[in-house]
Amino acid sequence: MGPKSRVGSCRAQRASLFNPKDFRFQAVWDVTRRKHERATWGVGVFEVDGDIEDANVTQAHISQLVDQARRLRQVSHCMTVLVVSDDPVFLTAFAEWSIKHYLFAWSTRLLVLTYLPLSSLQGLHKLLSSNNGMLILLKSDISSTRFTTETNIIVAIEVINYHTIYWTEDPKAPGGRRLSLSGALDKTVRYLAQGMNFTYTYVRSKSHTFGSKQRNGSWTGMIGMIVREEADFAPGPFTYSPDRAEVVDYSPAVWTDTLKMASGRQQPEIDPWGFLFPFTSLAWIAVLISLLEIFLVLVGLSWLSDSNCKHQMWENDALNLLRIFLQQEAVVDGRSWWWKRVLVGVWILATLVLTKSYAGNLMSLLAVRHIPQPYQSIWDVLSDPSVVMIWHKDSYYEQYLSTVQTGIFREVLELKEEDRLIFRTQSQFSESLHNLVRPGSHVFFDVGVTVINTVAKEFSKTGRCEYFISEKGYLSTPFAMVTKKNNHLFHGMNDK
Structure with missing residues (x-):
């Protein structure tokens, strides 16, 4: 027209x-x-x-x-x-x-x-x-986002450690059973289905991954299903990325998270250098300086008081001061000058206070065994040639590593040439954590909520806390659901 x-x-x-x-x-x-x-x-x-x-x-x-x-x-x-x-x-x-x-x-x-x-x-x-x-x-009215007739929506899902995927018997479904999901994302899908008047069917991708862009321009995983219109939307949750935004539409962010690292928790042990810990480095330096100053004062005053001091064994004064500090026997000549006896007495009193404080702190330290945690950051992992890193396969983070040109994550990518960088799917995380990370030969990197929940599931199985989660986070990113590009579901989901 x-x-x-x-x-x-x-x-x-x-x-x-x-x-x-x-x-x-x-x-x-x-x-x-x-x-x-x-x-x-x-x-x-x-x-x-x-x-x-x-x-x-x-x-x-x-x-x-x-x-x-x-x-x-x-x-x-x-x-x-x-x-x-x-x-x-x-x-x-x-x-x-x-x-x-x-x-x-x-x-x-x-x-x-x-x-x-x-x-x-x-x-x-x-x-x-x-x-x-x-x-x-x-903004569309809520009523305008509802389907007027019965509509079945295909929803792509994948295994994540804080949800459960299982099969249930359903005579109406192909093969007599249907895929089911339990957890917060399933509640979200059910809420959308009720508000927008549609039924849904869960499906999984052949690669069992979230999806990443290949060199030929195709997509794998759940993103690939959305692009090929094999699914209408996926609850994910997916990280925002420019490449994904070209082929799918994002819902408003569900939450924001960072990458965390999990490593095997080593056995408690007594640190062989624990005898140095009762005093800080500054305290040890102050003690040594005080010892040297008293010795120089003794030698200087001896030279001023007795011109024949150079013929005496002044080394005995240094040894006496050191013996007093180590709580060993020390002999002071009674014919020594009064100021010499005073200085030695002051040093004895100072040493007594120091040794009592040292002994009390050392007793407390030896009563608590030390648990070494060598991997506090990515730099610690890069510096250890014996450890291997595990990352999420076919994810935004794998794609990010493949495109980064400089910085610490470029060094992480270079570990692949040394066979120190491997990738695993979500369904393999628990097995990798138990068999590889727990013995200490590997460390695990992924989104904080995934790392925490994977470790929590392992604790539920064994009843033991065998992993250490780093406090520092990397690559803070928002997470959201995705739909097909320009899909009519997009506005309705955003309204809900």
């Missing part, structure tokens, strides 16, 4: 525009003259049919629409343009033709109404920024 115009009641025309059944590409011009002029207002309506598959025909219709609207503006004193559409292609084309043919003057007011998200409206930026325009993003 080509462009057409009609004039009628302003109220009646506006009411018809918001009928969901007639919601096509429409542009409405509300023409109003000066207040002191009478009967000089009207409404012009121009429509372009969005069902035409020929792009050239659509472009020709938009060109005629803009040309007629420009002639209407030329005979109008003040014009308000209302553009209503939910098709990004039409809006972009309309913006280009409007700028190219100088449709809008300085006095023209432009209002664009659409249900599209802001990310789909980049083509309107130049038009709105260079004219007296306003953009209004509409």
Whole structure:
């Protein structure tokens, strides 16, 4: 249907525009003259049919629409343009033709109404920024997001450690059984199904992965099922990434998390260097400096008091001070100068206080066994040539490692050449944690909630805490559900 115009009641025309059944590409011009002029207002309506598959025909219709609207503006004193559409292609084309043919003057007011998200409206930026325009993003009514007839939705799911996938008997399902899911994501899917009036069927990908982009441009895992339209949406949860955003639409973020590291917790042991720990390094330095100062004072005063001091065994003074510090027998000549006896006495009192404090702290330290945890960060893992890192297979993080050029994660990728970097799927995490990470030969990297829940499941099985989770996190990213690109489910899910 080509462009057409009609004039009628302003109220009646506006009411018809918001009928969901007639919601096509429409542009409405509300023409109003000066207040002191009478009967000089009207409404012009121009429509372009969005069902035409020929792009050239659509472009020709938009060109005629803009040309007629420009002639209407030329005979109008003040014009308000209302553009209503939910098709990004039409809006972009309309913006280009409007700028190219100088449709809008300085006095023209432009209002664009659409249900599209802001990310789909980049083509309107130049038009709105260079004219007296306003953009209004509409929200669908809850009732409009419900299916009017029974609809079955295919939902892609995958094993994650804080949920359970299992088969249940169902005579109506192919093969007499259907795939089921338990956990928070299943509750989310059931909530959406109730609110949007649809039934659903769970499916899994052949690779049992979340999905990553291959060199040939194809996608694996759940993302691949969405791209190939084998599934309508996937609860995931998926990390945001530019590559994924090109082929799927993201829901609002469910939560944000960081990468965590889990390593095997070693056996408690007594540190052989524990005798140094009662004092800090500064305390040890202060003791040694005090010992040296007292010795120099003794030697200096001896030289000033007795010119024959150089013939005496002054080394005995240094040895006596050291014996006192080590709580060994020390002999001080009774014929020594009074100041010498005073200095030695002061050193004896100071040493007594130090040794009592040292003995008490050492007793406390030896009563508690030390559990060594050598892997506190990625740098610790990179520095140990004997440990292997485990990452999530066919995930956003594997794809990120394959594209990073510099920094610490580039060094992580280079571990693959040394056979120190391997990838496992979610369903293999528990086995890898028990057989590889627990003995201490491997460390496990993944999203914090996955690491914590995987370790918690292992604790439930064994009753022992055999793993250490790092406090430091890496690569903070949001997580969300995904749908097919431009899928009608997208707006309904976002409303819910």
